[in-house]
Amino acid sequence: MLKLNRRHFLASTAAILATPAIGFAQAAAPAKGGTLRISVDQAASVIHPLLTRVNPEYMVTELLYSNLTRLKVDMSVEPDLAESWSANDALTEWTFKLRSGVKFHDGSPLTANDVVQSFKAILDPKNASPALNNVGPIADVIAADPLTAVFKLSTPYADFPVATAYTVARIIPASIATGDFKKLSTTAVGTGPFKLVSYEPDRLIVVERNPDYYDPKRPYLDRVEIQVFPDTSAQTSALLAGDIDIISTVQPTEYLRMKDAQGVNPLRVPSGQFCNINFGCDTKPFNDARVRRALALTVDRQAMVDFVTEGFGTPGNDTALNSSYHFYADLPLRQANIEEAKKLLAEAGYPNGFEATLIASDKPSQRTQLAVALREMAKEAGININVQTMPHATYLEQVWKKGSFYVGFYNMQPTADAIFKLLYTSDAAWNETRWNNAAFDKVVNEARGITDEAKRKELYAAAQKLMNEEVPSIIPVFFDVLAAKRDWVAGFEVHPRASVFRLDYVSLTDKAPKRS
Amino acid sequence: MSPNYLLKRLLMIVYTLFIVSLVVFAITQVLPADAAVMMLGENATDQALEALRQQMGLNDPIWLQYLHWLGGILHGDFGQSLRTGQPVGPAMLQALGRSLLLAVLSIAQMLVLAIPLGVLAAIRRGKLADMIVSLISYAGVSLPEFVTATLAVLFVADWAKLLPPTGYVPLTENFLDGLAHLILPVCVVSIILIAHVSRMVRSELVDVLHTDYIRAARLKGLSTSRVLFGHALRNALLPTITVVALDVGYLLGGIIVVEEIFALPGIGRQLIVAIQTRDLPAIQAGVLLMAATYSIVNFAADILYAWLDKRIQYD
Numbered sequence: 001m002l003k004l005n006r007r008h009f010l011a012s013t014a015a016i017l018a019t020p021a022i023g024f025a026q027a028a029a030p031a032k033g034g035t036l037r038i039s040v041d042q043a044a045s046v047i048h049p050l051l052t053r054v055n056p057e058y059m060v061t062e063l064l065y066s067n068l069t070r071l072k073v074d075m076s077v078e079p080d081l082a083e084s085w086s087a088n089d090a091l092t093e094w095t096f097k098l099r100s101g102v103k104f105h106d107g108s109p110l111t112a113n114d115v116v117q118s119f120k121a122i123l124d125p126k127n128a129s130p131a132l133n134n135v136g137p138i139a140d141v142i143a144a145d146p147l148t149a150v151f152k153l154s155t156p157y158a159d160f161p162v163a164t165a166y167t168v169a170r171i172i173p174a175s176i177a178t179g180d181f182k183k184l185s186t187t188a189v190g191t192g193p194f195k196l197v198s199y200e201p202d203r204l205i206v207v208e209r210n211p212d213y214y215d216p217k218r219p220y221l222d223r224v225e226i227q228v229f230p231d232t233s234a235q236t237s238a239l240l241a242g243d244i245d246i247i248s249t250v251q252p253t254e255y256l257r258m259k260d261a262q263g264v265n266p267l268r269v270p271s272g273q274f275c276n277i278n279f280g281c282d283t284k285p286f287n288d289a290r291v292r293r294a295l296a297l298t299v300d301r302q303a304m305v306d307f308v309t310e311g312f313g314t315p316g317n318d319t320a321l322n323s324s325y326h327f328y329a330d331l332p333l334r335q336a337n338i339e340e341a342k343k344l345l346a347e348a349g350y351p352n353g354f355e356a357t358l359i360a361s362d363k364p365s366q367r368t369q370l371a372v373a374l375r376e377m378a379k380e381a382g383i384n385i386n387v388q389t390m391p392h393a394t395y396l397e398q399v400w401k402k403g404s405f406y407v408g409f410y411n412m413q414p415t416a417d418a419i420f421k422l423l424y425t426s427d428a429a430w431n432e433t434r435w436n437n438a439a440f441d442k443v444v445n446e447a448r449g450i451t452d453e454a455k456r457k458e459l460y461a462a463a464q465k466l467m468n469e470e471v472p473s474i475i476p477v478f479f480d481v482l483a484a485k486r487d488w489v490a491g492f493e494v495h496p497r498a499s500v501f502r503l504d505y506v507s508l509t510d511k512a513p514k515r516s
Numbered sequence: 517m518s519p520n521y522l523l524k525r526l527l528m529i530v531y532t533l534f535i536v537s538l539v540v541f542a543i544t545q546v547l548p549a550d551a552a553v554m555m556l557g558e559n560a561t562d563q564a565l566e567a568l569r570q571q572m573g574l575n576d577p578i579w580l581q582y583l584h585w586l587g588g589i590l591h592g593d594f595g596q597s598l599r600t601g602q603p604v605g606p607a608m609l610q611a612l613g614r615s616l617l618l619a620v621l622s623i624a625q626m627l628v629l630a631i632p633l634g635v636l637a638a639i640r641r642g643k644l645a646d647m648i649v650s651l652i653s654y655a656g657v658s659l660p661e662f663v664t665a666t667l668a669v670l671f672v673a674d675w676a677k678l679l680p681p682t683g684y685v686p687l688t689e690n691f692l693d694g695l696a697h698l699i700l701p702v703c704v705v706s707i708i709l710i711a712h713v714s715r716m717v718r719s720e721l722v723d724v725l726h727t728d729y730i731r732a733a734r735l736k737g738l739s740t741s742r743v744l745f746g747h748a749l750r751n752a753l754l755p756t757i758t759v760v761a762l763d764v765g766y767l768l769g770g771i772i773v774v775e776e777i778f779a780l781p782g783i784g785r786q787l788i789v790a791i792q793t794r795d796l797p798a799i800q801a802g803v804l805l806m807a808a809t810y811s812i813v814n815f816a817a818d819i820l821y822a823w824l825d826k827r828i829q830y831d
Contacts, residue, residue, distance in 0.1 A: 043789065045599040128556040128564045185601045201600050202611075202781045202789065203684060227683060229779045230789075237669050237681035238779075363792075393794040397550060 030491055030507030035223040035515040038246040038503070039235050043202045043228050048184045049170035050122055050129045055411075056226070058167040058499045059248065063207050063224060064105075065170035065190030066214075068096050068115065068149075069161050071500050073269075073493050075326065075414050077161050081110065081171055081191065081214075082149075091156035091449060096164075098147040102214045104173050105189050105196075112143035117174035119151075121181065131168035133422065133429030136160050156449030158456075159415045166414075167499050193219040193504035203228055213504075220491070220507035233257075236484075239264060242513060245489050248501065250482040252310035263487050271481045271496035272324040272412030272419070274316055275308065275370050276473040277358070280404025281435040285356075290348040292471040296334060297341035298378045304476040308369045312482060316475040319464040320419045324478070324496050327416040329461035331468055341381040353382025359406040360387060361395035367407040370476070401432045408432060408473070411498050416460050417448045424472060435472035488512035525818070529811040536807040537589070537800075541582050544796045554794050555598045585800070594804075595797035599790075604801045608786060612768075612805050614684065615775070615782035619767035621702045623760060626709035631756075633710065634717025635749065641722060649714060656711025665704045665777040672700060684780045701778045705771055709763055716759055720752035754825055761817030765810050 040056035049061040068082040082096040102110040119141045122131045139154040153160065163169070173189055183189075188196040191214070194207035205226040209219055227244060229235035236254045238244045240261055250258070250266065258266045277295075279286035286292055301315035314322055321328045345353060360371040368389050375385040390399070399406050413419040421428055425444050426436040440463055447459035483494045488511040495501065552568045569575050573584060588595060594605035637649035673681030680697050687694040724730060725748055733743050772784030783802055790798035 043599075045597075045793075046601070126564050126567065182601070200781075201602075202607075202786065227779070228781075229682065230785065231682075231776045231779060233666065234669065234682035234777050234779050237674050238683060240674055241677065241681050243680055243683060391792065393554065393792065397553060 030220045030505075031509065032220050032507070033222050034508035034512055035225060036221050036246065036489070036503065036506060036508065037225045037227060037244040037515075038248055039227045039229045039238065039244045040248050041229060041232060041235065044205055044226065045201045046185070047188060047196075047199060047201075047205075048182075049172060049188075049190065050118070050127065050131060050168060050184075052168055053130055055249065055499050056228070059501050059503075060205055060207075060226060061170055061188075061190075062167070062192070062501055063194040063503060064188040064192040064196055065172070066102075066192050067166070067169055067171065068164040070502075071162070071165040071414055071495070071497060073495050073502075075162075075496070077165050080165070081115070082161075082164075085161050087160070091158050091160075091451070092153045094151045094153070094160050095144070096149045096151070098149065099214050100147055102191050103212045104191055105210065105212075106173070107212075108173060108175075110171070110191055111146045111174075112149040113146075114174045114177075115149040115171055116141050116143050117177035118171045119169070121172070121177040122169060127181065129168060131166055134163065134166045134418070135169050136163040155445070158448060158451050159417050162414045162418070194224060197223075201228075219504035221503070224503055239484055239486065242486060245508070245512070246483065246485045246492060246506075248483055249498070250484050252312050252482065255312065255482050255484070258484050265485050265487055267483045267485060267492075267494045268312065268480050269494045269496050270314060270322075270324050271479060271498060272320075272322055273479040273481060273496075273498055274320070274322075274410055274475050275366055275477055275479075276320075276408045276410070276475045277370070277374060278403070278406050278408050278433045278473045279435075279471070281433050281472055283404035285348070285350060285354055286404055288348045289470050290344045291350065291354075292474075293469075294341040294344040294348070294381060295374075295378060295383060296471045296474045297337045297344070298381045298383070299334075299374065299474060299476050300336045300377060301333065301476050303377075304370070304373055307373050308366050308477050309479050312480040314478045314480075316478050317468055318471050318473070318475050319467040320424060320475065321416055321460075321464055322478045324412060325416055325419075327457055327460040329457075329464045331464060334468070336377070338380045345381065345383075353384065355384040355386070356405050357386045357388050359395065359399050359403055360389050361392040361399075361407070361409075362389050363392040364409060366479075367409055371407050374474075374476075401430060412496050414497060416463075417444065420444045420463060421448075424467065433472040435470070437466060437470060437472075440466045440470075486512075522819075525815055529808075529815060532811055533804065533808055537586060537804060538582075540800050540803045541585065544799055545578060547794060547796070551598055551794075551796055555601075589804070594801035597795055597798050599793050599795045599798070604795075604798045608783065608798065608801045608805055611781055611783040611786040611802075612809065614780060615768055615771065615784060616809070617687075618698070618701055618705060618771065618774075618780065618782060619764060621698060622705040622709060622767065623763070625702055625706040626713055626760075629706070630710045630713035631717055631749075631753070634714040635721060635744070637714065637718040638721035638725065638752075639744065646718075649718070653711040653715045656707045657715075659707075661704055661708065661771070661773045662777060664707055665701075665774055668700050668704055669777070682777070682779045684778070697778075701771075701774050701780055704774055704778075705767065709760075712763065713756055713759060716756055717752060720755055721748060724748045724752045750824070754821060757817050757821050757824070761814050764813040768806050768809060 042054055042056050044056040044060045046052050046057050047060050049065045052058055052061050066081045068080060069077040070080040072078055081098055081102060083099050085094060085096045087094045098110065098112060104110060119138060121127055122129045122135060123138060136157045137154040138151055140152040142150050144150050171191065172184060176183055176189060193210055193213045195210045197206040197208050199205050208223045232251045232254050235247055236257055239247050255266050258264050279292050281287055296318055305313045305315050315333060316322060317331055317333050358371050360367040362368065371387040375387050378385050413422060423430055423432060424435060425441045443459045443462045447456045450456060481494050481496055481498045485492050488509045490507045490509055491505045551574060552565045556564055556568060573581055592605065597604045633649050637646040640646050669681045672678050679699055683697055685694040685697050730743060730748055733747050768783065772788060775782040775785040783806060787802040790802055
């Protein structure tokens with residue numbers, strides 16, 4: 001058996017450089033106790049850990065439950081419930097050794113059977129868990145002994161320990177997974193650092209320290225209150241007043257408002273979160289790669305960054321990766337070239353351009369901004385775009401995955417494989433462009449089955465080059481993730497994944513207001 | 517007021533609510549969203565969707581779905597939220613309670629301030645006091661809530677740090693803190709009401725003060741205050757009741773902006789969230805509850821009106 005740790009498949013220079021710094025910062029022991037108030041901009045409507053769908057819900061379940069592994073801010077994995085893991089040479093069988101003595105909130109002990117039944121519940125289509133497409137190619141999972149879970153995969157998968165850190169792949173008691181599955185919609189029985197105290201989806205969720213958490217040092221806080229603030233300026237006011245300690249998602253305008261405020265630290269981290277303009281690659285006129293490339297050539301990417309992200313972002317190059325991702329290939333950035341675009345259109349049989357309707361959901365508002373910016377930029381090449389906005393629910397129902405010209409928006413995924421397999425391979429769960437490229441599928445599938453860094457780098461570079469040439473979607477901008485905190489909050493780092501929070505590492509300094 | 521009339525009015529309310537239920541059900545049927553898809557999300561398999569549709573009765577004919585829904589409501593069951601999976605009735609009632617608290621406090625504050633201001637302006641007509649009151653009320657009517665709310669937060673909370681800027685704390689949880697959180701929203705809402713009602717009181721009172729019976733009362737030698745408070749104001753206030761009752765309608769739906777800015781989870785905000793997420797049972801419950809509250813308040817206003825003005829006879 002090949003012994004693998006995270007460095008084998010995920011070592012990045014950043015990770016290595018960052019490690020001593022983190023170690024140093026934690027040298028001064030964080031103070032224990034206190035109540036942290038963190039605000040979210042959207043209700044956490046679902047607290048069932050296997051059914052959550054939006055960032056505030058991930059935050060709540062991350063506090064209450066554990067995964068087998070966890071994602072650090074540098075996107076490498078660390079042990080959570082699994083103490084160690086290893087794979088066979090073919091990378092088709094993964095063995096996870098669990099910590100001993102871990103207890104669920106109801107006092108029952110954690111065993112490998114809980115892991116087995118949790119994953120079976122995720123894989124059961126009847127439960128419609130959003131993790132179904134994100135936990136890797138699991139064919140079967142068995143409990144080899146009370147503290148060993150073995151995953152058999154249908155295809156080799158080097159990133160599997162990253163997949164088990166997925167925000168919805170939490171571990172729940174086997175008795176609930178196989179019994180009253182819905183029970184967790186109103187209560188919480190996890191092994192996480194906190195226990196649920198009260199839950200009002202649209203206003204306030206309160207959790208308190210789990211005294212039986214497996215790491216006796218963590219969490220540092222006694223209590224966390226998650227408050228829902230639908231209005232962003234109200235949220236900022238509450239932070240400025242010291243009423244809340246952390247804002248989990250900050251809008252650019254609010255970021256600027258907080259920049260010079262006393263006692264407030266605005267936080268910013270580049271991320272792989274992007275907006276994309278999707279083409280139905282099986283529908284005229286977008287079934288011709290020349291047309292797609294022509295449209296991509298009308299885009300002034302820096303102008304897009306300035307307009308759509310208000311400067312809080314980086315230009316994209318029509319591939320799903322940017323420099324925040326490991327295995328990013330630094331291709332020359334595509335520059336706007338109207339002459340070239342017109343030439344390609346003429347070659348494709350549209351010498352006078354064409355007209356098309358671009359659909360954008362109203363949430364988040366950047367989608368519409370992006371659509372409007374593209375409309376203006378494409379005009380010069382003779383392409384007339386009508387922008388149509390619609391409510392997000394209608395968009396999901398009528399356009400997403402079905403449309404032939406629409407704007408998407410995605411959180412950063414933990415690995416190159418995760419984002420390619422989610423959106424762009426022909427068998428992708430959310431293949432929203434219906435792009436069917438055998439060469440692309442081949443390199444992505446080969447790369448996920450090996451651990452040789454250099455070879456993987458080469459394969460992922462090829463994948464990015466193919467996306468850049470074929471343009472299944474235009475990806476003009478990547479967003480920075482913005483947040484903010486009071487200066488009395490220690491140990492909080494913004495995660496580029498935007499859906500991971502690690503609040504069990506957060507503590508309050510003695511400057512923090514005392515709250516009962 | 518005959519018992520017959522009361523019964524008629526009550527039946528009228530029931531009839532109105534029935535029509536509202538038909539309309540809201542019809543509208544939620546044509547909203548472009550599949551309830552099963554909304555509930556299970558993007559990853560649902562066809563098999564899971566079909567099972568849920570069966571379970572929720574979505575494959576039944578629409579009239580049958582309506583009857584099931586109506587039957588549930590008559591038993592106090594408004595159905596389950598597609599968003600949270602929880603019963604929507606209690607959630608919406610709780611939200612309605614918060615909105616009503618805000619409304620009642622705002623109306624109380626308005627009554628305390630608006631009537632004296634209106635009286636002052638009427639008896640000092642054309643003088644400085646009248647001009648100041650008019651100026652304030654014009655400003656109050658023409659400034660939208662999002663402006664006054666934002667200004668209030670900026671000056672009172674952010675800058676002077678006198679009150680918490682936003683958020684909602686139930687009075688039962690921490691009375692003083694809860695009250696502190698309510699002051700700003702109540703002030704913002706009541707500014708508009710004060711502007712509205714003080715102008716109303718002023719113009720009604722000016723009219724009444726010019727009537728023959730007031731002149732007669734003065735000629736009888738009654739004191740100014742007795743004429744004003746004993747005779748004139750009573751009649752001038754009657755139309756105010758109607759205005760206040762109508763304002764309750766505004767307060768339930770219109771304060772959504774205030775609820776949004778102050779992060780106060782009232783029924784207006786809940787309804788917006790429900791519409792955005794196509795949470796059909798929540799939309800239906802929210803609209804019905806608001807319609808019911810509105811009908812009851814208007815009914816109460818009519819009764820109060822009749823009680824204050826004996827000339828009015830309903831039958």
